[in-house]
Amino acid sequence: MRAFNFFVPGQAIPKASCRTANGHTYIPKKSRTYMASVASHCARAHKGFIYDGPLRLTVVVFVKRGKTVTRDMPSVKPDYDNILKAIGDGISEAGSCWADDSRVVESHCYMTYAKDGEPEGVVVQVEEVCEDMARPALFDLRSY
Secondary structure, three states, X not given: OOEEEEEEEOOOOOOOOOEEEOOEEEOOHHHHHHHHHHHHHHHHHOOXXXXXXXEEEEEEEEEOOOOOOOOOOXXXXXXXXXXXXXXXXXXXXXXXXXXXXXXXXXXXXXXXXXXXOOOOEEEEEEEEOOOOOOOOHHHOHHHO
């Protein structure tokens, strides 16, 4: 199975909902800029072939811990699902990895605090999934 990783430095920006103004629909600039950054880092890390089969997308978001924060995990905004949308659309925009993020059949997103001295950012891994992968017991609908 083939796989590759890349790092997108800086704060993870979730994909914002489309907006409409003067009869035109658009994605806000902050989201567009972040997706372009994802596309750039993806294109630098991955060269050669386009994945055409099922894929697993794993994303680890490192956020800065506020000075007064005492909790162990960053259970705060931004929402992980909107970060995944921005990452997926950014990789699609790169055009060097997959034709479309519909190829992703499994995704995992983890949010954690960056340790002292570590940068804030996102680690992304894209890997092929065997078509005959073992299905977890959760997938057996007869048990429900």
